[in-house]
Amino acid sequence: MSLMILTDCYNLDVDHPISFSGPNGSLFGYSVLLHKNKKNTWLLVGAPVANSPSYPAVKEPGAIYKCSISDKRECQQISTGVDSCGKTCFSESDNQWLGVSLSRQPGDGHVLACGHRWKNVFYSRNDNQNKLPHGVCYRYEADLKQAQPLIPCYKDHQRKFGEDYGSCQAGISNFLTEDLIIMGAPGTSYWTGSVLVYNTSSRVLSAYVDDNSTVLYGSYLGYSVGAGHFLHLDSTEIVGGAPQHGQTGKAYLFRAEENMLKIISEVKGSKLGSYFGASVCAVDLNGDGLSDLLVGSPMYSTVREEGQVHVYINQGAANMKEAEFQLVGSNSYAARFGETITDLGDIDDDGFPDVAVGAPQEEELRGAIYIYNGRKTGISQTFSQRITSSVLGNELKMFGQSVSGGIDVDGNGYQDVAVGAFLSDSAVVLRTRPVVVVEAFMPLPVSVNRYVALCSDNGLPAVCINATVCFRVHARLFTSSIELQYNLTADTHHKESFPSRFHFHGNGTSNATTGRVKIRHDQLTCVPHQAFMRKDVQDIFTPIRFEVTYALREHTVHNGGSTFPALKPILQQRGEHGNLVANKTMFARYCSLANCSTNLQVSAQLVLPQRHNNMPYFALGNGKTIMLNTALVNTGDDAFLPRLQLRFPSNLHYIKVLDTEEKFVSCDISEENKTIVGVDCSVGNLYLSSGAKVNISFLLDVNQSSSVGDVSIFINASGDNYEKRGSSARQLCHFDVTTEIWSRCQHPWVYDSNILCIWLSIFGPSKSLNTIVEIDIPKILSPYPYRLLHITDFQTSLGECSI
Ligand SMILES: [Ca+2]
Numbered sequence: 001m002s003l004m005i006l007t008d009c010y011n012l013d014v015d016h017p018i019s020f021s022g023p024n025g026s027l028f029g030y031s032v033l034l035h036k037n038k039k040n041t042w043l044l045v046g047a048p049v050a051n052s053p054s055y056p057a058v059k060e061p062g063a064i065y066k067c068s069i070s071d072k073r074e075c076q077q078i079s080t081g082v083d084s085c086g087k088t089c090f091s092e093s094d095n096q097w098l099g100v101s102l103s104r105q106p107g108d109g110h111v112l113a114c115g116h117r118w119k120n121v122f123y124s125r126n127d128n129q130n131k132l133p134h135g136v137c138y139r140y141e142a143d144l145k146q147a148q149p150l151i152p153c154y155k156d157h158q159r160k161f162g163e164d165y166g167s168c169q170a171g172i173s174n175f176l177t178e179d180l181i182i183m184g185a186p187g188t189s190y191w192t193g194s195v196l197v198y199n200t201s202s203r204v205l206s207a208y209v210d211d212n213s214t215v216l217y218g219s220y221l222g223y224s225v226g227a228g229h230f231l232h233l234d235s236t237e238i239v240g241g242a243p244q245h246g247q248t249g250k251a252y253l254f255r256a257e258e259n260m261l262k263i264i265s266e267v268k269g270s271k272l273g274s275y276f277g278a279s280v281c282a283v284d285l286n287g288d289g290l291s292d293l294l295v296g297s298p299m300y301s302t303v304r305e306e307g308q309v310h311v312y313i314n315q316g317a318a319n320m321k322e323a324e325f326q327l328v329g330s331n332s333y334a335a336r337f338g339e340t341i342t343d344l345g346d347i348d349d350d351g352f353p354d355v356a357v358g359a360p361q362e363e364e365l366r367g368a369i370y371i372y373n374g375r376k377t378g379i380s381q382t383f384s385q386r387i388t389s390s391v392l393g394n395e396l397k398m399f400g401q402s403v404s405g406g407i408d409v410d411g412n413g414y415q416d417v418a419v420g421a422f423l424s425d426s427a428v429v430l431r432t433r434p435v436v437v438v439e440a441f442m443p444l445p446v447s448v449n450r451y452v453a454l455c456s457d458n459g460l461p462a463v464c465i466n467a468t469v470c471f472r473v474h475a476r477l478f479t480s481s482i483e484l485q486y487n488l489t490a491d492t493h494h495k496e497s498f499p500s501r502f503h504f505h506g507n508g509t510s511n512a513t514t515g516r517v518k519i520r521h522d523q524l525t526c527v528p529h530q531a532f533m534r535k536d537v538q539d540i541f542t543p544i545r546f547e548v549t550y551a552l553r554e555h556t557v558h559n560g561g562s563t564f565p566a567l568k569p570i571l572q573q574r575g576e577h578g579n580l581v582a583n584k585t586m587f588a589r590y591c592s593l594a595n596c597s598t599n600l601q602v603s604a605q606l607v608l609p610q611r612h613n614n615m616p617y618f619a620l621g622n623g624k625t626i627m628l629n630t631a632l633v634n635t636g637d638d639a640f641l642p643r644l645q646l647r648f649p650s651n652l653h654y655i656k657v658l659d660t661e662e663k664f665v666s667c668d669i670s671e672e673n674k675t676i677v678g679v680d681c682s683v684g685n686l687y688l689s690s691g692a693k694v695n696i697s698f699l700l701d702v703n704q705s706s707s708v709g710d711v712s713i714f715i716n717a718s719g720d721n722y723e724k725r726g727s728s729a730r731q732l733c734h735f736d737v738t739t740e741i742w743s744r745c746q747h748p749w750v751y752d753s754n755i756l757c758i759w760l761s762i763f764g765p766s767k768s769l770n771t772i773v774e775i776d777i778p779k780i781l782s783p784y785p786y787r788l789l790h791i792t793d794f795q796t797s798l799g800e801c802s803i
């Protein structure tokens, strides 16, 4: 039974993709849009260089295809065109790129499809120049039967290409809110660009006009657009990307005031040529009600065009704070990760929206999409799922250039996802697997009385507790029972040197068991497991921790009748917790003091090898050792893991502890620094019971080259009780190091008739430092006046002499 969680396989189903394809070479899939009206769901697909049977005279106008998802899975064009457009307007729909962008209005479900290369050729019919690529958008009714053209850049009598809106190419990007139609127009004013917003309630068209040259020429403002609630929960602000601004790119937030858009905030790219702002996505990642912002820079290069997405969390009032990380997908060569960013809604049912990021050129133009999950803190830094065209088993190319979500196509309660792959003229719909949300917990008794045997183990009385595993499950629109399997482990945090203190099977010693449980939705289901205590438990202090990990057993769920294959539900992934629940209990203690506290007392006495006038002392160099006798007494409640610590100057040497095995003493030297030595000892077998006394003797030596003086030894005793950590007692011992020197001078000896030798010997145990020897030599032999000795030269074997 495997409880592994495959993290790159989250809840978009890749086993049953629903594929659609369009005419060869039509770039079918350049844009995709899931759409729903009443009971019908469709995939709308833009094919910007398709021909249209309805307009056979028009050269490659591009087309929107309406593909039925629920029944025959066929696609048909929903054609439309411009009949009349104004006093100085004549429509040319050749190469208009209809389907470059597609959006859906959240409420009523109007659809906007644009062709940014639609031209007004009214003037060029006369002068054969100044074809004005205004761009056109078609606003489809929700049933897709009627469409109205919108040419926001057209003005009567405007005739010059480049100036103002003459080449504005409106609709290269578009975005709909309840009452706003937002169109990017990057060709406005010599490619400064602009964002155009038509309010369908007030019927006012607002535009960004770059009066103060804030946005530079050639910035391509409007290359991408979006909208969200950046200032207030109920206001709507507009986002526009300007990927060519200063070669590094920018994205702006605008507020509409009358017919003008005013910049309220901006974020900018940092790397030349990264195309920061080529995609934007306003999404409330952290669920606080205010929109946050994702900005793609698909050409961002470390080696070449790996691409990345910058994350900005709204701190309030459109104060956008960049996250400390960027999203990078697989960070692969020439992937163009961030070419598109799409809000998918909350597809894993955790309350935070999830997003898809396209990397359409990854793996040599095959392409991939990456799913990132919104979090309380913003967004997961790593993706939860990567879907490549090769996973889907199709020869898709440029998979991920377009992504759409927000519509539940199979009625299973989870919004699904469409992905376009225009270089293979195809698109796929991926359905979202149901997510099972498990609430698990494990009630345990508050404490374990190790003296009361309530159970029987192999016919013998045994101490036991009930480890109860409880689950409650929930999944949307999915009401049949759910089966979980789980692994339960007892005493996961026992001391390493001791075995687990509880086991599950009556005749075994395994501290793990497994189980299965069938759970009805929203009903609490609990399974008790008896855990037996081992007979020889010594560690009664460490809390007893139980853990349960769980996994979903294989299920399938049918939705949408026979139209769609069944999907496998999946457990919700919840950040760091995983599918694990833990709880702990402890052994009951019967204590006399508050908090079961210990009261360790330590005393110590030195035994020195010498005595003088009944006073012990230590003479340097005497070749003997010092004994330090300590006594550790616990006058409080049981002390857990008692320790004794010695600290003394480095001219003392620790030799050993006597009777280590008998007293369960184990010591280690821990050199604190160059001048202080530490000896740390564990005492007793795990604990020192109340009232216990332990005598411990240490053998020490003194370094012969020590200087004379006072030596101090600090002794500290402490315990590790979980109620009260580090209860401790201290003791200080000190003694004097003295020197003992005995010396003798041998009779002088005359050598070779005129050399006199004198020997001085030190016999005592200590070194004689800075010793001065005075030698008196007779000059005359009184009463005679004759000179007896006259020193002509002298030499010493050690030290220096003077006369
Ligand atoms: Ca937010």
Ligand SMILES: [Ca+2]
Residues within 6 Å of the ligand: 345, 346, 347, 348, 349, 350, 351, 352, 353, 354, 373, 374
């Ligand atoms: Ca989510």
Ligand SMILES: [Ca+2]
Residues within 6 Å of the ligand: 407, 408, 409, 410, 411, 412, 413, 414, 415, 416, 431, 432
């Ligand atoms: Ca669905």
